[in-house]
Amino acid sequence: MTRHAEVVIAGASFAGLATALALKGRDVVVLDPKPLGHNPKSANTTPLSTLRALRLLGSVREIHPELVIHFGPQSVHLPSSPAFATVDYQRLCQSLAKQAGIEVRPARALGYQPGRVLTDQGEITCRFAVDASGPAAVLASALQLGYARRRFMAAGLETELPRPPHFPGGLHFYLDNSLPYGYAWAFGSGESVRFGLGVFQAEPYARDLKNGLRHFLNRFDLEPTSTHGGLIPLRLREPVVGEVLVVGDAAGQVLPASAEGIRPALYFGQRLGLLLRQALEGSLEGSAQTLYCQEVQRHRHRFETLEKVQRLLGTAPELSGWLLKMGSGLGITRPFLHGYLRTFVPEHLPSDSIFRH
Ligand SMILES: Cc1cc2nc3c(=O)[nH]c(=O)nc-3n(C[C@H](O)[C@H](O)[C@H](O)COP(=O)(O)OP(=O)(O)OC[C@H]3O[C@@H](n4cnc5c(N)ncnc54)[C@H](O)[C@@H]3O)c2cc1C
Secondary structure, eight states: OOEEEEEEEEOOSHHHHHHHHHTTTSOEEEEOSSOTTOOOOSOOEEEHHHHHHTTOGGGEEEEEEEEEEEETTEEEEEEEEEEEEEEOHHHHHHHHHHHHTOOEEOOOEEEEETTEEEEBTEEEEEEEEEEOOOTTOHHHHHHSTTTTOGGGEEEEEEEEEEOOTTOOSSEEEEEOTTSSSEEEEEEEETTEEEEEEEESOHHHHGGGHHHHHHHHHHTTTOOOOSEEEEEEEOSOOOSEETTEEEOGGGGTOOBTTTTBOHHHHHHHHHHHHHHHHHHHHTOOSSOHHHHHHHHHHTTHHHHHHHHHHHHHHHHOHHHHHHHHHHHHHTTOHHHHHHHHHHSSOOOOOOOGGGSOO
16 A cells, blocks of 8 residues: 555544544545454443534434532532533444545554655555654654653553443442552443443552452452453643644543543544644644644643642542532532633534635
């Protein structure tokens, strides 16, 4: 396979597909060795506002209008506006790809040389290369040793089980001093519930995730069946390496404390795609790489604030629960949550007519 494209994107998940969607009508090649949407690794929960903006409501499995934080024997209910939704990952990916009008090429990106993406199926010359390959950041890592350092990675493991009778709605989080430097969750998804356990530092806490998940499920008298999960980069990385633009998990664009990565992956994917579109149309003032770095930099303080919240959650989970409960009583939690949810919402692109074909 030797060919040319305007943009080559490595990775066909949230970040890569959102980038492709914003580039609709341009000559874009998206690469992924895995079949589209067959490789869910997450609880796939994201705010409805994000799904609505990208016309992805068809992938919703269950809507959750509140967060329920359990700590020790107590709990606090926090209404969420907008509500969150658990989604069907495969449907969401298929919908993004269909809207973008792309077919994903079954190929593994291996590296980058100026103007060329190297793959296991040959090379593709291009004007822009985007690395949306998830935590391992294959293109950026091939250019810069140590780019995807394990030191700043969190990890999560999850199992999806048939819904126990009367399992309530809401996104349930468990802050518990017996859990290792992280939190557990249980999110209803229609007929099933996604039970998971996450740790804020993969080293050393991820070594025993399987046992931790089993231990967590004991309280529901359940056993994990098949599991999925992986590493979660919880620290922003350089968004441009050489000429390669890096987005989503590959660029560490995951919100600390919650480990919410879908919303920022879709947001930054869209921002990046729109910048590249302008660059290709010749209407961009400045280089796409510089402007993309500035866009990410504009949000750095949000990531840094959440890192502080994460430190508290990790070291004193039950105290954090108490503080949330007190904050809720005093009316402080709601504006904080509102501010948290207002950011990183992708733009609603009004109609296909804005795209040139
Ligand atoms: C257990 C767990 C639960 C989570 N729950 C949530 C949640 O509920 N809500 C939330 O917002 N976030 C959650 N996250 C985080 C979220 O999953 C990620 O932030 C999100 O998937 C990032 O999207 P992405 O497109 O950047 O990367 P990914 O979803 O990791 O996609 C990367 C893509 O690149 C492909 N790829 C890999 N190597 C190559 C290569 N060499 N060439 C080409 N393609 C390649 C992969 O096959 C994949 O399709 C969770 C994470 C975990 C581990």
